[in-house]
Amino acid sequence: MPDTLQSTQTPRPVPAGADLSGNRATQPAVEFRDVEIAYGKFVAVRDFSLAIAKGSFVTLLGPSGCGKTTILRSIAGLVDITKGRISIGGRRVDDVPIYKRNIGLVFQSYALFPHKNVFDNVAFGLKYRNVSKAEIARKVGRALEMVRLPGSEKKLPSQLSGGQQQRIALARAIVFEPEVLLLDEPLSALDANMREEMRVEIKKIQRETGITAIFVTHDQEEALSMSDRIVVMNAGSIEQIGTPEEVYDTPATAFVADFLGKANMLAGKVSASTGTTATISLAAGQSATVVSPRPLAVGDAVTVVVRPQKLSVGKEQTSNHLSGRVLSTSYLGGSVIYEIDIGGGTMVRCHTAINGKPAREGEVIDLGFECDGCVLLDANGRRIS
Amino acid sequence: MTKGWTLYDPRLAWMLVAPVLLLLVVFLLLPIAMMAVYTFFTFVTAGVEESTLTLANWREFLTDSYYHGFLLKTLRVGAMTAVICGVLGYFPAYFIWATSFKHKWMLLLLLIVPFWISFTIRTFSWINILGEQGVINVALLRMGIIDEPLRMLYTEFAVIVGLVHFLLPYMILNVYVSLESIDRTLIAAARSMGCTGAQAFREVTLPLSLPGLAAGLLLCFVLAAGSYVTPQLLGSGRDALFGNLIYDTIMGQLNWPMGATLSIVLFVVLGIFAAIYTRYMGMSQIVKGLGG
Ligand SMILES: Nc1ncnc2c1ncn2[C@@H]1O[C@H](COP(=O)(O)OP(=O)(O)OP(=O)(O)O)[C@@H](O)[C@H]1O
Ligand SMILES: [Mg+2]
Numbered sequence: 001m002p003d004t005l006q007s008t009q010t011p012r013p014v015p016a017g018a019d020l021s022g023n024r025a026t027q028p029a030v031e032f033r034d035v036e037i038a039y040g041k042f043v044a045v046r047d048f049s050l051a052i053a054k055g056s057f058v059t060l061l062g063p064s065g066c067g068k069t070t071i072l073r074s075i076a077g078l079v080d081i082t083k084g085r086i087s088i089g090g091r092r093v094d095d096v097p098i099y100k101r102n103i104g105l106v107f108q109s110y111a112l113f114p115h116k117n118v119f120d121n122v123a124f125g126l127k128y129r130n131v132s133k134a135e136i137a138r139k140v141g142r143a144l145e146m147v148r149l150p151g152s153e154k155k156l157p158s159q160l161s162g163g164q165q166q167r168i169a170l171a172r173a174i175v176f177e178p179e180v181l182l183l184d185e186p187l188s189a190l191d192a193n194m195r196e197e198m199r200v201e202i203k204k205i206q207r208e209t210g211i212t213a214i215f216v217t218h219d220q221e222e223a224l225s226m227s228d229r230i231v232v233m234n235a236g237s238i239e240q241i242g243t244p245e246e247v248y249d250t251p252a253t254a255f256v257a258d259f260l261g262k263a264n265m266l267a268g269k270v271s272a273s274t275g276t277t278a279t280i281s282l283a284a285g286q287s288a289t290v291v292s293p294r295p296l297a298v299g300d301a302v303t304v305v306v307r308p309q310k311l312s313v314g315k316e317q318t319s320n321h322l323s324g325r326v327l328s329t330s331y332l333g334g335s336v337i338y339e340i341d342i343g344g345g346t347m348v349r350c351h352t353a354i355n356g357k358p359a360r361e362g363e364v365i366d367l368g369f370e371c372d373g374c375v376l377l378d379a380n381g382r383r384i385s
Numbered sequence: 386m387t388k389g390w391t392l393y394d395p396r397l398a399w400m401l402v403a404p405v406l407l408l409l410v411v412f413l414l415l416p417i418a419m420m421a422v423y424t425f426f427t428f429v430t431a432g433v434e435e436s437t438l439t440l441a442n443w444r445e446f447l448t449d450s451y452y453h454g455f456l457l458k459t460l461r462v463g464a465m466t467a468v469i470c471g472v473l474g475y476f477p478a479y480f481i482w483a484t485s486f487k488h489k490w491m492l493l494l495l496l497i498v499p500f501w502i503s504f505t506i507r508t509f510s511w512i513n514i515l516g517e518q519g520v521i522n523v524a525l526l527r528m529g530i531i532d533e534p535l536r537m538l539y540t541e542f543a544v545i546v547g548l549v550h551f552l553l554p555y556m557i558l559n560v561y562v563s564l565e566s567i568d569r570t571l572i573a574a575a576r577s578m579g580c581t582g583a584q585a586f587r588e589v590t591l592p593l594s595l596p597g598l599a600a601g602l603l604l605c606f607v608l609a610a611g612s613y614v615t616p617q618l619l620g621s622g623r624d625a626l627f628g629n630l631i632y633d634t635i636m637g638q639l640n641w642p643m644g645a646t647l648s649i650v651l652f653v654v655l656g657i658f659a660a661i662y663t664r665y666m667g668m669s670q671i672v673k674g675l676g677g
Contacts, residue, residue: 076577098576099584111574115592124588128579176578 027090029054029212030075030180035084037070044070045236048084052180052214052229057206059215061223062233063259068216071233072182075214076103089179099128104173104211108185110165112157118144118168119153125176143171146205163194170202174209181206181213187222199226220260224248232256248307254381257305264311264348265377266304270296277371280304284344288320291372293385302384303377308337308351310373313359318368324348326363340367417652423645432639442646452630452647456654459627462541463610466548470605471598473549474556478597479590481557482564493561496554508547508618515543515619539621547615552608556601563597564590599666607655627651 028051035048045067052058060068073079074086077098086093093101104125112121122143126136144150147167157165166186173181183202187195203226206213217223223230224244232239232247232255240252251257254265268282278292280302290304312318324342336358338350350367359365376384390397424442427435446452481492499507514520515537522534537543567590575585613628620626625633631651635644 076573078573078577099579099581101577103577105574105577107570107574109568109570111568111570113571113575113589124575125578128584172578 027054028052028087029056029089030214031087031090032071033085033087035074035086036082037067037074037079038082039079043082043236045074047237050231050238050241052212054212055210056228057203057213057215057226058229058231059217059223059227060231060233061217061220061259062239063218066233067236068218068233069184072105072184072214072216075101075180075182076105077101102176102179104176104178104181106166106169106173106181106183106186108188110157110162110169110189112165112169112172114157116157117153118149118155118157118160121157121168122172122175124172125178129176131176139175140171143175144168146174146208147171147201162190163198166190166198167201170205174205174211177209177211179212181211183213183215185216185218187217188219195222202226224260232259234259250375250383251305252383254303254305254377257375257377261307262349264306264308266306266346266348268302268304270298270300270302273298278302278376282344282346284322284324284342284346286320286322286342288322288369289371290320290374290376292376296376296384301379303381305375305377306348306369306373308349310369311348311350311352311367312369313338313350313352313365313367314355315366316368319371320369322348322367322369323364324367326359326361326365329358329361331358338365340365342367417649420645420648423642424649426642426645428640428642434642442642445643446646446650452650455625455627455630456650459610459651460654460658462545462548462616462626463606466545466552466609467602467606469545469549470552470556471602474553474601475560475594475598478557478560478564479594481561493558496557499554504551505614505618507550508615511543511547511550511619512538515546538619539624541620541624543619544616544624544626547619548609548612551612551615552605555604555608559601559604560594560597563594563600567593599662603659603662607659610655611651 030050030052032048032050035045036043037045037048048071060071062068070079074081075088077093077096081094088101088103113124116124119140122140123136126139131139140153141150144152147170149164149167149171152160152164152168157168160168166189169186173183186202187198190198199222202213202215215222215226227244229241230244230247231241234255240247240256242250242252247256248260251260251263257263257265266280266282266284266288268280268288270278271281271287272279273292273296275295276291277289278296279287279289281287282304288304296302311322315321322342324340327339327341327347330337335351335353338352338359340348340350342348348367378384423434425438425440427437427439427441429435481489484492486492512519516522517534517536517538519538521537522531525531526534571589571593572585575589576582580588610626611628612626613632616624616626616629617632620629627647628651631644631647634640634647638644
């Protein structure tokens with residue numbers, strides 16, 4: 001057997017010369033370098049480079065069909081990559097078959113074995129790792145406690161609720177202490193309440209075990225609330241990598257701004273610029289002065305990105321003012337979302353706390369935003385920095 | 386009853402099954418009931434019976450080992466045929482399921498192609514293959530491997546070959562359908578937890594396809610044990626099955642009461658087998674498990 005194919009359970013001492021990128025402790029748990037994955041002629045993922053730190057919780061976020069599942073499957077070895085390389089724990093895995101990669105997988109559809117009871121499901125990975133019977137029983141018991149389903153060993157998956165099945169799937173994936181835990185939209189089949197509960201639980205278990213987790217979702221709330229880092233993907237490539245705050249507050253592209261939180265995009269042209277601010281005359285007819293990270297050429301097309309939460313209602317002392325006709329009002333109890341036509345065919349969304357009575361549809365209201373409450377994108381939709 | 390009709394109205398359901406129910410009652414239940422009554426009639430002479438009720442037919446069946454021998458042999462041939470079909474049928478079913486060939490439907494169509502030719506003609510074709518002047522014997526004689534034609538036709542072997550030929554597509558389809566119902570992410574899950582391809586097959590694919598295999602075995606067993614044409618054409622008198630015995634009793638000896646008794650025996654025995662099998666193979670259990 002070639003050396004590289006040996007058991008992946010315990011980190012093997014790295015042969016001298018094989019480890020060129022530093023010592024193991026600082027090595028990323030998973031690393032992609034210029035990976036491309038194609039299904040036949042169709043390229044599902046391209047130019048994908050990403051390093052995932054040990055013990056971190058990383059989310060792949062993107063719309064349906066952008067290649068999130070494909071990336072997960074490539075880590076697990078369920079699809080072959082066509083270019084580049086993938087390393088797990090500093091070890092290149094292109095030639096390591098799936099069953100030797102030591103990966104925990106949680107599927108959207110749970111994928112519990114319907115003909116095996118909970119104990120046999122959870123024990124499955126241990127059975128193929130030369131673990132003694134007593135040790136298996138102990139580890140399974142502990143994993144079930146961790147997912148708060150102790151005593152369910154004898155039940156069949158069909159006798160459990162969706163949330164319980166997903167917990168068992170999680171227990172099954174972590175029980176053999178894999179190097180990486182991959183979760184493919186594990187919450188999307190659950191109802192809203194259950195989803196929030198499981199969110200907290202998954203996060204807690206990940207922290208307790210210190211396992212490196214890669215989580216796939218197209219739900220921005222899940223991504224923002226759970227992740228250490230978010231990888232925003234679109235059409236097979238990475239749009240932005242960053243902490244939840246970074247991707248939300250400073251979207252790198254128009255796609256990220258729109259996909260995370262449906263930001264308002266105000267198109268316009270630079271009419272004046274100093275070193276730190278720029279005045280933009282908006283297509284909607286108004287003009288706004290905003291903080292600019294660098295001087296801009298007068299006449300350049302730019303887009304001002306303003307979060308719905310950064311728009312305030314009323315004639316307040318904000319540095320920029322807009323006004324428009326309310327198209328719709330969604331009352332949410334503590335807050336309200338307006339859709340407002342500010343002219344020039346531009347529609348903005350404003351999510352604000354309620355003071356007094358919410359505005360009615362058809363009413364004309366004043367809006368404002370601070371000069372530093374926005375991000376500027378250039379003509380190609382990239383953030384100006 | 387002024388209530389309007391709804392989509393799941395029980396009245397509508399009854400109306401929809403009524404034609405089938407009627408058909409079953411008139412053409413299945415009634416004839417069987419009449420047969421059951423016939424078993425108690427008195428046989429006088431060939432072609433003549435009286436409606437005087439008697440237990441003579443049943444006594445004869447229960448005491449005469451001639452009949453028991455036929456029954457056991459029929460069950461044995463049925464079981465052998467079913468097992469051979471299972472062993473031979475699983476692989477093509479697995480292949481059709483596992484292949485990445487784009488036009489899978491064509492492979493499935495190939496399974497049905499034999500049904501376009503009359504069953505009797507398909508059975509006759511074995512005479513040209515296994516007979517003394519058949520392909521195999523002629524070829525072996527020409528090559529000088531044998532001096533005398535082998536006796537293959539009109540043996541139990543020929544009967545089983547004919548039955549397997551007839552029943553294999555049923556087995557393949559049954560297994561294929563249950564394979565097709567397996568969620569393929571289960572296999573990916575097993576592989577990711579450390580199974581080789583073969584281990585994943587043993588842990589996941591095989592157990593989850595067992596309901597289809599079990600259903601196929603039952604179907605093949607019942608159809609083989611109840612067969613009549615195949616042993617008639619491919620077997621000698623000694624290789625006759627219970628169905629041929631019934632035919633002979635009714636059409637040859639014109640002993641209708643005894644023929645009716647034997648028919649009911651076969652019907653009940655196969656029915657009991659099917660019932661016990663379904664109950665204890667836990668088919669419904671497995672199916673339920675899959676439903677979750
Ligand atoms: N087996 C396959 N053969 C061919 N194309 C595929 C295959 N699997 C996925 N694709 C294509 O690759 C692209 C990425 O698929 P992938 O499943 O990775 O998307 P995703 O981001 O996980 O989407 P979703 O959120 O809907 O799960 C899609 O356009 C899809 O049509
Ligand atoms: Mg997916």
